[in-house]
Amino acid sequence: MVERVLVTLDGAIRDPDAPLLYSDDIGVLRGDGIFETVLVRDGAACALELHLARLRRSAEALELAAPDLEAWRTAVQTAAKEWGAEREGLLRMVLTRGRDSEHGATGKQSAIKAGDLAGAEPATTGYVLVLPVPERVKTARTEGVSVITLSRGISIDLAQEAPWLLLGAKTLSYATNMAALRFAQRMGADDAIFTSTEHRVLEGPRSTVVIARDNQLITPPARNGVLPGTTQRVLFTEAEKAGWECKYEPLFIADLITADSVWMLSSVTLAARVNSLDGLRMSAPDNAAEIAELVHRGVTQPGNITDW
Structure with a gap:
């Protein structure tokens, strides 16, 4: 049973212990690149089309040439098949601007097609990596997570006023x-929820925040500077079929406290219920199992949603 799988965009299965990146890769030097994290289940990537759509949108925001989505799709499918169907996997799609020596001091995109790794010196660096799902994921799914709120120090208007900050x-x-x-863990919590200077709820460091209130599911709108969540999207799609009202609305910290339940949704953990918020215990409502099941059902529906 393999412990890691690495596939490049030419479809080649590579040795994960062999060097792959150049020392002057801009993704390493400046963090100038994008990524997606996808759950592999039963030998297939969950909600792949949503992740590919978000990869494309992120590339547009960074002014990268449009990714070759078919090449990414093939590489992901190859990696998932190589990983196997016996266990879940954590799959990352990584795309950087490429080598600094090719783009110059400004990192300007060259005319070479993004994602083309067939040449010796590609304009971008792209690959797919599959790793085992961390043990913390199983605990979060079954027991929930303790969370603290942390100020992000920004206004909800910043995403609209300063699009170059790439908040979405x-x-x-x-x-x-x-x-x-790491700060949350030092404070004795498992995770964090970022808030704005107006005390509005934003998102988690690696998750989307959704609250359940009566028969409603509510998440902060993307215009507030949060990353549109793929898992949140599949939850809303399945929940609406089941009779839930799903809404994108601004939330205050008080809305978290008074909600029936608060959820941290992400591509690999899927649904983790907040069992403690800033030290306040939050009991599971009667419909907690239903919400978790809607998420699990949604991520396994092929072709459920193909774009944003």
Whole structure:
């Protein structure tokens, strides 16, 4: 049973222990690139088309040439098949701007097709990597997570006023997110929810926040500077079929406290219920199992949603 699978965009299965990146790759030097994280289940990538659509949107935000989605689709399918159907896997699609020596000081995109790795010196660097699902994921799914709220120090208007900050793109610049998770763990929590200067709810460092209230599911709108969530999208699609009212509305911290339940949704963990918020215990409602099941059902529906 393999422990890691690496596939490049030419479809080649590579040795995951062999060097792949150049030392001057801009993704390493500056975090200038994008990525997607996908759950592999039963030998297939879950909600792949949603992730490919978001990869394309992130590339547009960074002014990268349009990714060759068919090449990405093939590489992902190859990697998932190589990983096998016996266990879940964590699959990452990574695309960087390529080598600094090819793009110059400004990192300007060359005319070479993005994702084309057939040549010796490609304009971009792209690959798919599959790893085992961390143990924390199983615990989060079954027991939930303890969460603290952390100020992100930004206004909800910033995404609209400063689009160059890329608040709605899934970029490789994740140092702040990881620092927030480490801080939360030092405070005795499992995860964090970012808030704005107006005390509005934003998102988690690696998840989308959704609350359940009566027969409604509510998540903050993307215009507030949050990353549109793929798992949240499949939840809303399945929930609407089951009679839930699904809404994109601004949320305050008080809305978290008074909600029937609060959920952290992500591509690999799927649905983790918040069992403690800023030290306040949050009991599971009667419909908690239903919400989790809607997420699990949604991510396994092929072709459920093909674009944003």
